[in-house]
Amino acid sequence: MGEVKTPEPSRRSERSHQAILTAAVELVGEVGYARLTIEAIAARAGVGKQTIYRWWPSKGAVVLDAFVSLSGGNEPAALPDTGDLEADLKMVLRATVEELTDPRFELPSRALTAESQSDPALSQQFVEAVLRPHLTAIQERLRAAQRAGQVAKGVDLSVAVELIVGPLFHRWLLRTAPLTKAYADTVAELAVAALRPASRKPRG
Amino acid sequence: MGEVKTPEPSRRSERSHQAILTAAVELVGEVGYARLTIEAIAARAGVGKQTIYRWWPSKGAVVLDAFVSLSGGNEPAALPDTGDLEADLKMVLRATVEELTDPRFELPSRALTAESQSDPALSQQFVEAVLRPHLTAIQERLRAAQRAGQVAKGVDLSVAVELIVGPLFHRWLLRTAPLTKAYADTVAELAVAALRPASRKPRG
Amino acid sequence: MGEVKTPEPSRRSERSHQAILTAAVELVGEVGYARLTIEAIAARAGVGKQTIYRWWPSKGAVVLDAFVSLSGGNEPAALPDTGDLEADLKMVLRATVEELTDPRFELPSRALTAESQSDPALSQQFVEAVLRPHLTAIQERLRAAQRAGQVAKGVDLSVAVELIVGPLFHRWLLRTAPLTKAYADTVAELAVAALRPASRKPRG
Amino acid sequence: MGEVKTPEPSRRSERSHQAILTAAVELVGEVGYARLTIEAIAARAGVGKQTIYRWWPSKGAVVLDAFVSLSGGNEPAALPDTGDLEADLKMVLRATVEELTDPRFELPSRALTAESQSDPALSQQFVEAVLRPHLTAIQERLRAAQRAGQVAKGVDLSVAVELIVGPLFHRWLLRTAPLTKAYADTVAELAVAALRPASRKPRG
DNA sequence: ACTTAAACGAGACGGTACGTCTTGTCTTGCC
DNA sequence: GGCAAGACAAGACGTACCGTCTCGTTTAAGT
Incomplete structure (x- = not known):
């Protein structure tokens, strides 16, 4: 969710992808969004910065993906209907x-x-x-x-x-x-x- | 409105104060908040950066003051009461x-x-x-x-x-x-x- | 001239070899040696980067080969001997x-x-x-x-x-x-x- | 020796200036010129990168100044004249x-x-x-x-x-x-x- | 002709360094 | 002696290439 840019997604390293999302989640919790940097995400994920810039257009987009993957499965589906x-x-x-x-x-x-x-x-x-x-x-x-x-x-x-x-x-x-x-x-x-x-x- | 820091407010240059608020208003309209910088405000206002840092704790605080001074007098006072x-x-x-x-x-x-x-x-x-x-x-x-x-x-x-x-x-x-x-x-x-x-x- | 590495030279693509030397000569003339990059040579030659790294150890080695192939035949042979x-x-x-x-x-x-x-x-x-x-x-x-x-x-x-x-x-x-x-x-x-x-x- | 750019030289920090030259000399000796980086000089000198870019146009210019300051006093003066x-x-x-x-x-x-x-x-x-x-x-x-x-x-x-x-x-x-x-x-x-x-x- | 292993093009990858930009502090010199 | 001007340390930015590493796809030997 989020990528709209050019590169061939089939060759994407799923390992790096996940590491980036994980690092983003961790870091946003540790230092907050404002002090979160792409460099820190890359370093924590053991990934080159370019790998982030290649697949996401902005810091916000990374954090959004990370957030979505975090709250991944818990789709609220439907509300209960008790009649009340x-x-x-x-x-x-x-x-x-x-x-x-x-x-x-x-x-x-x-x-x-x-x-x-x-x-x-x-x-x-x-x-x-x-x-x-x-x-x-x-x-x-x-x-x-x-x-x-x-x-x-x-x-x-x-x-x-x-x-x-x-x-x-x-x-x-x-x-x-x-x-x-x-x-x-x-x-x-x-x-x-x-x-x-x-x-x-x-x-x- | 807004200052909470230490220096002696009586010696404050009203001229610089106003110039800063005006510059902030202009610039936020020209480049948006994200690309607004303290340096640009200082340059536009013809003011040293320190003069901004002395009186406001953050970029947001400057913009808030500028925004308030902009929409200054128009206090909404009270709503009309037509009975309806x-x-x-x-x-x-x-x-x-x-x-x-x-x-x-x-x-x-x-x-x-x-x-x-x-x-x-x-x-x-x-x-x-x-x-x-x-x-x-x-x-x-x-x-x-x-x-x-x-x-x-x-x-x-x-x-x-x-x-x-x-x-x-x-x-x-x-x-x-x-x-x-x-x-x-x-x-x-x-x-x-x-x-x-x-x-x-x-x-x- | 120049290759000292391992791979089997008989299978070498002469087409790519020549394209690389030509591209190197052109590019060194266009942007100078300092701004010449392996990536640019590969792109100009329509060649994968690995094909360059496979056959040459360094940018200098490519340019040397390119330069030698450029000034190829004109071996100075011997000086004339007019007696003077x-x-x-x-x-x-x-x-x-x-x-x-x-x-x-x-x-x-x-x-x-x-x-x-x-x-x-x-x-x-x-x-x-x-x-x-x-x-x-x-x-x-x-x-x-x-x-x-x-x-x-x-x-x-x-x-x-x-x-x-x-x-x-x-x-x-x-x-x-x-x-x-x-x-x-x-x-x-x-x-x-x-x-x-x-x-x-x-x-x- | 070397600066040709704009800023006001009277405000230059002599402390930083010397630290940069010293760091450059040390590092060129340790890693050689090719692997010498501006970043490393700045780090070693305890100086912001901009302070280097402000006063020198290139890595070569820094090293030249460093080299000159190194071999500073030993002007070869004049050759001896023994008559032979x-x-x-x-x-x-x-x-x-x-x-x-x-x-x-x-x-x-x-x-x-x-x-x-x-x-x-x-x-x-x-x-x-x-x-x-x-x-x-x-x-x-x-x-x-x-x-x-x-x-x-x-x-x-x-x-x-x-x-x-x-x-x-x-x-x-x-x-x-x-x-x-x-x-x-x-x-x-x-x-x-x-x-x-x-x-x-x-x-x- | 068929097989098979290499060299190939393409390009993603982990990295390093670039030169620029902005921050918030410190310093200088003018008025 | 207050202030503009701006140099400074710090460090993130986004870009460019590095050299390595898969990926399929030719391609050429050796069957």
Whole structure:
């Protein structure tokens, strides 16, 4: 995931490839993303710098690949569907809070989000590889709820997903307040209320 | 705003101070934050590098000060209160979309958000100086609505604020989809629905 | 000329061999010896790098072979013997000046002389392949002159040869002054005077 | 000696300057010129690479300065004048042979001569700083001899000097044969014979 | 003609050094 | 005596080549 450049990938050394990803993961944990250097990755991986530059366009791209390979298998697949939307959402949002708070994921995630601000291509890859599966899983659960009449017919589910996760990321990224499970619960409750088919709209 | 270091501030050259902020604003617009250097700011401002290092701890801090001085007076003060919460929120969210899309603000904002990921001190200053006034203004409007019975009594308004702005920032920061005024409207509608007192959720 | 390594020479591709020498000659003329690279020779010759490393031990060795193949046939054979030693020497020294000044020969010659300073093996090959024939030709002419009584009996002719060509190379290599045919003539006259059988030695 | 570039020399750190020259001398002795790198000089000298690139245009220029500062004071001044030209020349040529054979001088000298082949500016500086004093000293001795009637009136002394030293350098640079004191003596004898006024050549 | 082992082109690899750039500190000399 | 100017040590950048090492693919001997 990530290479778009020219060289013949069949001749790629899988040994070096893995060593680079491993070294990147280790080093980003040890010194942080800002003080992470290509030279250090190459040295730690026992690899020439050119081998990194040959296959990745930037430091961010290496770290993204490393991060993806790290959180490799744990595709969130689908949310459980207990029939209780609010409970299911609370579960997934609590899990999200836990992940965003786990230092193992927090540092690389913040780094990639930061890097994405100035590198739209990286941003795209980051979202598709890391974020999209989570969003899609939630959206599928919402679709089921919509079919079950727990979510109003007219709601655009892609917006609904961001209504749910947006507040969490906002607090995480901007550190407006501590990111807790209580907050996750409150957001889930409010979101469910927002999506519920209108009993009546008292506005007019 | 921003200085925390030692030297005697009374002897500070206001002329150099302003020149530095101006140069930073110009340069961040010309080359972007990533390629912005302290040396270039000093050169453009006609100032010794030491004069920058003396008063600011990092490149981010200079840019934050420059950004704040740029958007100086326009404190958002308070939201209008037309009595129609949804309409008032749509107005402020549309304005927010406009600002986040305005290249004059977008680049420095993204840069400072990115830099905040690895610099919690900067993050704190950024939030307090730039973001907090907006959040507070929205929260005040919500308090009025709560008093008017348009928002449920039990709702934690600081969470409500993030429910409203979170989805916008999520889309802006992660570029999951284009950030449009239609999206702002939808978010406002859903948020109002979430906060409405109405019948408590019919689930139990 | 030059190969000392192991592989079976009968299977050598003459096509590649020639292409390499041609490419080396062209490139040394285009970019000079210092900026000449094995990679560039291989690319220009349409040859794998290994094919060069297989048959030559160093860049200098390739260029030496290329240079020898360039100045291939024109073995100086023997000097003319008009009976007038001084005239014959002037002729050969003037020709030498011309060659040392001809850009076609000057650049590779200087490069190989330079390289020889740090590579005695190359030095040996260079001297034997390029220089020795010239020196030998002059020495033969001196031997004839010695037989004819124009050169003193006791003179060591190998030293005499270097007395003649040394001053030319000195000026060429060290650029102490322009290398001209007038200088060649003067050197020839002085050398002949040095070698002439002593009328008497007015020293004692 | 050597700097031709822009920066203000008054602010130059004499400490770093000396450390660089010392490191260069040491390293050229330890690993030879070809394997000498700017990086190693900087590391050994405890100096940033830029400090070298700021003040010298090339590796050769650094080594030349280092070499000159090494052989700093020992200006050859003037040759002794015992009245016996041949004896005096033998003395100086033997000394030259000794110097050219002394490893302390041989390696840098060969390196600078080699480098001069592709860098005429360096060549010029090398000749003027290192070689010219020797040549001038010999030329002065020859002038005295010419006044004393031991050298023919019409002889161009600058050519005469190269007649004397050229054969030595020829053998040293091209390694046509071992460079010995016996060779130096023979060259001196032949040179004196060449320059002697005596009976004009009996040829015409 | 068939086999087989080499030499071949291509080019990825681990490395080294390049010359440039930027950082944050230190120094000099002008005003 | 405060400040611009800029030299300095440090070290990462991205590039260029080095010489070695696979890869298939010719190619030429020796069957």
